[in-house]
Amino acid sequence: MAPLLELKDVHTYYGAVHALRGVSLKVEEGEIVTLIGSNGAGKTTTLRTISGLERARSGSIKLKGKSIEKAEAHEIVRLGVGHSPEGRRVFSRMSVRENLEMGAFLRKSGPDVQKDFKKVFELFPRLKERESQAAGTMSGGEQQMLAIGRALMAQPKILLLDEPSMGLAPILVEQIFDIITEINSRGTAVLLVEQNAMMALGIAKRGYILQIGEVTLEDSCDKLAKNPKVREAYLGV
Amino acid sequence: MSRIVDAVNAPFAPVRAYFRKHRSFGIFVGVVLLSVALPLLTRVPPFDGIQSTNAWVNAFTTAAIYAMLAMGLNVVIGFAGLLDLGYAAFFALGGYTYALAASPFSGIHLPFWPMLLAGGIVGAIFGVLLGAPTLRLRGDYLAIVTLGFGEIVPITLMNADKFTDGVNGIGGIDKPSIPGILQFTLINPWPMYGLVVVLFTLIMIMIYRLEDSRLGRTWDAIREDELAAESSGVNTVIAKLQAFAVGASIAGIVGVVNAAKITIVTPDQFRFAVSISALAAVVLGGMGNTIGVATGAFIIYLFQSILLKQLNTLVENFNIPILNQVDFLEFQYVLYGIVLVLMMLKRPQGIFPARRRMREFAPLKIGKGGLK
Numbered sequence: 001m002a003p004l005l006e007l008k009d010v011h012t013y014y015g016a017v018h019a020l021r022g023v024s025l026k027v028e029e030g031e032i033v034t035l036i037g038s039n040g041a042g043k044t045t046t047l048r049t050i051s052g053l054e055r056a057r058s059g060s061i062k063l064k065g066k067s068i069e070k071a072e073a074h075e076i077v078r079l080g081v082g083h084s085p086e087g088r089r090v091f092s093r094m095s096v097r098e099n100l101e102m103g104a105f106l107r108k109s110g111p112d113v114q115k116d117f118k119k120v121f122e123l124f125p126r127l128k129e130r131e132s133q134a135a136g137t138m139s140g141g142e143q144q145m146l147a148i149g150r151a152l153m154a155q156p157k158i159l160l161l162d163e164p165s166m167g168l169a170p171i172l173v174e175q176i177f178d179i180i181t182e183i184n185s186r187g188t189a190v191l192l193v194e195q196n197a198m199m200a201l202g203i204a205k206r207g208y209i210l211q212i213g214e215v216t217l218e219d220s221c222d223k224l225a226k227n228p229k230v231r232e233a234y235l236g237v
Numbered sequence: 238m239s240r241i242v243d244a245v246n247a248p249f250a251p252v253r254a255y256f257r258k259h260r261s262f263g264i265f266v267g268v269v270l271l272s273v274a275l276p277l278l279t280r281v282p283p284f285d286g287i288q289s290t291n292a293w294v295n296a297f298t299t300a301a302i303y304a305m306l307a308m309g310l311n312v313v314i315g316f317a318g319l320l321d322l323g324y325a326a327f328f329a330l331g332g333y334t335y336a337l338a339a340s341p342f343s344g345i346h347l348p349f350w351p352m353l354l355a356g357g358i359v360g361a362i363f364g365v366l367l368g369a370p371t372l373r374l375r376g377d378y379l380a381i382v383t384l385g386f387g388e389i390v391p392i393t394l395m396n397a398d399k400f401t402d403g404v405n406g407i408g409g410i411d412k413p414s415i416p417g418i419l420q421f422t423l424i425n426p427w428p429m430y431g432l433v434v435v436l437f438t439l440i441m442i443m444i445y446r447l448e449d450s451r452l453g454r455t456w457d458a459i460r461e462d463e464l465a466a467e468s469s470g471v472n473t474v475i476a477k478l479q480a481f482a483v484g485a486s487i488a489g490i491v492g493v494v495n496a497a498k499i500t501i502v503t504p505d506q507f508r509f510a511v512s513i514s515a516l517a518a519v520v521l522g523g524m525g526n527t528i529g530v531a532t533g534a535f536i537i538y539l540f541q542s543i544l545l546k547q548l549n550t551l552v553e554n555f556n557i558p559i560l561n562q563v564d565f566l567e568f569q570y571v572l573y574g575i576v577l578v579l580m581m582l583k584r585p586q587g588i589f590p591a592r593r594r595m596r597e598f599a600p601l602k603i604g605k606g607g608l609k
Binding site: 051053072073074077078083084085089090091092093094098101102103105106150151154 | 454455457458461462464465466467468469470471472473474
């Protein structure tokens with residue numbers, strides 16, 4: 001069976017800058033896969049290319065065997081790719097509830113959506129408390145929860161998470177990672193981009209190391225965590 | 238200040254609550270009351286001394302036309318957050334559409350009513366034509382392109398002599414009529430006043446409905462964060478085109494009415510100043526607040542056409558030699574400038590800020606306080 005998400009030799013440019021130089025990776029159904037790399041390695045670009053915010057100049061991106069590299073961003077959301085973008089990007093002047101409603105934008109409102117509201121509030125009780133508060137007035141951790149919750153409202157098959165730990169206190173980071181594991185255990189695959197490699201390798205099954213737009217290493221997370229080069233470069237040990 | 242406002246508002250609370258629920262009906266009642274009250278008001282001092290009731294009614298009609306333009310522009314600027322500086326172009330296209338369809342110049346005399354629709358369609362088409370290539374542009378860049386478009390249209394109209402009679406414009410445009418019942422004339426301002434009141438009501442109701450619709454929410458999202466909107470599944474391209482089309486079609490319809498009212502269109506009527514005056518109304522009234530924007534347009538129009546004119550008469554009466562040479566009507570551009578600069582510096586949310594906009598301009602407060 002075709003993997004849930006598969007990238008083959010994807011090249012993306014920002015103008016003349018060659019940001020992705022042939023990225024290939026795959027995510028199987030129900031997996032957490034992490035993408036690790038330093039600043040500017042192309043992690044965010046990879047996610048943006050998958051979700052259609054950037055266009056791949058060549059290469060293929062397949063969702064369940066179906067090509068999506070030419071699809072528009074909103075079509076890709078409909079096909080089941082949820083993206084929680086870098087820097088959270090919540091609608092800061094909308095309330096928490098309105099943000100989540102935007103997440104369900106493509107769905108017909110009805111009992112199904114209401115059920116998902118419940119599910120999101122179950123995962124993030126904090127958001128329930130702040131339901132009518134303007135999203136921009138919340139703490140970074142809460143905004144991160146909201147960004148993830150918003151992406152979940154579209155019922156994604158795969159969730160792309162861009163640096164969910166950025167700027168958060170360690171205790172919050174742990175909380176967020178617990179929730180990611182929980183989301184995954186409910187059946188959503190996750191492609192996790194992280195600078196916090198230690199945490200990412202802790203919850204993911206497999207990982208890819210990205211360097212200057214290229215995948216230089218691919219392995220199970222156990223092995224990556226033991227790899228001396230990885231340990232030196234990304235784990236700081 | 239706000240305490241006084243609250244105190245004045247308090248007795249109206251139940252009324253407001255009712256009309257919040259039945260907003261379209263509320264707009265209808267409000268506009269009808271106002272449209273009756275305004276002419277009555279011109280019969281009492283000091284207004285009766287300024288000009289005749291007929292002249293007042295004519296001025297109100299023009300003010301309402303201008304207010305409809307501002308409301309349309311507000312869809313583009315206030316709702317979708319796209320700075321359009323060439324809005325007068327669509328107004329012109331609507332006007333010329335009717336002029337070509339109902340004047341001795343073209344030799345065609347189509348009835349007025351279907352042309353209202355045609356003006357809207359022409360506006361929408363050109364709105365999309367302008368919108369499509371400029372959608373990737375943002376902020377200043379979009380403003381510059383729309384500014385250019387706003388210039389191209391009147392210049393083209395001026396140079397396409399064969400089709401538009403160039404600088405002379407197209408005169409003798411047919412007045413609307415309801416066959417067998419009512420013929421609009423230049424002398425009697427009331428039928429046109431009635432028509433504009435009806436159209437004003439319809440447009441305002443339509444815009445409020447749009448604001449509350451899914452599309453309205455989409456525009457909110459785009460204005461706040463286009464990228465986040467896109468990752469939520471919003472087709473931002475279509476949504477922005479829709480904003481352009483809605484705004485432009487309103488300008489097109491209003492252009493038809495305007496042409497039928499003054500019975501002549503010339504390229505000069507649609508210069509940059511018209512776009513700027515509509516923009517000044519939007520900024521003065523409060524971006525995103527439809528009623529506020531319409532009020533802003535009334536204030537600016539009546540200020541420039543009544544007050545500045547009065548200033549001329551006043552100066553003549555006092556016979557001050559230096560000031561005699563000054564035509565205060567020319568000061569309307571200064572007025573737009575002052576309004577734009579002062580509002581942007583002192584009160585960017587406008588006199589009547591939109592509820593959602595208030596949040597955007599207010600510094601975000603961290604705390605437990607929930608939003609209403």
